[in-house]
Amino acid sequence: MTGKKHVVVLMGGWSSEREISLLSGTNVGKALETAGYRVTLLDMDRDIAFKLQEAKPDVVFNALHGTPGEDGSIQGLMDLMGICYTHSGLTASAIAIDKELTKKILTPDHIPMPTGVVVSRESLYQKDPLPRPYVLKPVNEGSSVGVAIIDKDFNDGQPIRKDQKGPWQNFKTLLAESFIKGRELTVAVMGDKALAVTELCPNNGFYDYQAKYTDGMTTHICPADIPEEIADAAMAMALKSHQLLGCRGPSRSDFRWDDEAGLQGLFLLEVNTQPGMTPLSLVPEQAKQLGIDYVGLCRMIVEEALAEPSLSQIKSQETKMAGQSG
Known part of the structure; x- marks a missing residue:
């Protein structure tokens, strides 16, 4: 046990997406145990700072969805505590969850989004x-x-x-x-690579919360049966958006494509910095297309976070350099 990295999987919380977060976190925890990590599952409550301090993780796997796990709040707390964590940091999280602010960041760089x-x-x-x-x-x-x-x-x-x-x-x-008529597309990004394009075909005509998380409510076509130029454009836009927002780890970009308008009909809707990790989730599905199984994907997310210098390490290095220059 002593040689294993300790991963705390942070899940649950009190957002409208609590149940999905619990499902994501439970699946991630099992996968990380299979991958050889020591795992602690934590259902976030108001005492989370104390519980994280007590757990002393090497890294936190952020499996929270919605606020305050996806809006920069928990990211800021872990930054202050000097805790290493997966997924995007404070700034990218705060921007991406704000749809108006996301437009202001992305549209000047020629990412088409709906008016x-x-x-x-x-x-x-x-x-x-x-x-x-x-x-x-x-x-x-x-x-x-x-x-x-x-x-x-x-x-x-x-x-x-x-x-x-x-x-x-x-x-x-x-x-x-x-409203952009047409088809629902989504692209996952991991690190510096867009993984694939999935077309989502909900039974009720709209890819809402129920369609996303109810088995049998939506058909996933991966890779999407769309022209190559549309797939290339969606993947390029997803990667560029991921980079412009400063995301790290996995993100997922959602699109609408009016197939009667060709390339001009492709619009980015939003960037999700905490994509789901449930059995119906899209990031694991796209990773599988590239030969990366669920356990391997969870391991990759953790190892990327561990390789990223924490805020406390950066501040410590800045202080050291300032002392040397003085």
Whole structure:
């Protein structure tokens, strides 16, 4: 036991994606034990700083989804504690979970994204923020939580009513985006490589939270049966977005492609810095296409994190250099 690296798998928490995080974390823990690590599973609660200090991990595998595990909060805590962890750091996490901020970072570098505007829910009861059809989604949520498509027939063409079920009942501000018709594509990135393109074909026509995590609700086609130039473009955009946002470890970029518009119909929707690791998840599926099994993928994620200098190591080195220069 003494020679094994100790990995704490951080999972659960209190976000709307808690159950998926628990499933991801349990699977990751089993895989890492198979890979030869000493593993501790931690369900995050308000005493997490104390529990991490007590556990003394060599590295934390961040299997949290949603806030505060995906928005930079837990990343900032672990940075302050000098703990090594997997996946993206504070800055990339905080930017990527904010859909409006992500647009501001990526679109100037020629990453096409749907036209969008942040609106208050009260304004939705007065008039549509964009021509129909358009999409409403929370500014800071993942996994298609709280997404609604407002088409021409919604409420007989009238503005949204307060009593109608939808994300406006749970969020004070929302992002309204032009609806991109067509097909759902996704690309995983690991390190400096885009892995593959998967087409997602949900049974109900929309790849929502239920479709993502319910077995049999969505057909995955990997690699996607699409023209080579579309696949190349999606993979290039995913890698460039990963790099522009400063992501590390695995990320997943989601796209809509209007196949009637060719290359001009390909739009990035969002970048997910904490992609799922459940049996239905897309990153393990794409890694498998490249001959990387689940255990090997988990090992790669951990080893990349261990090779990355921690914030405390960087600060220590800066202090040492400052002392030498003085």
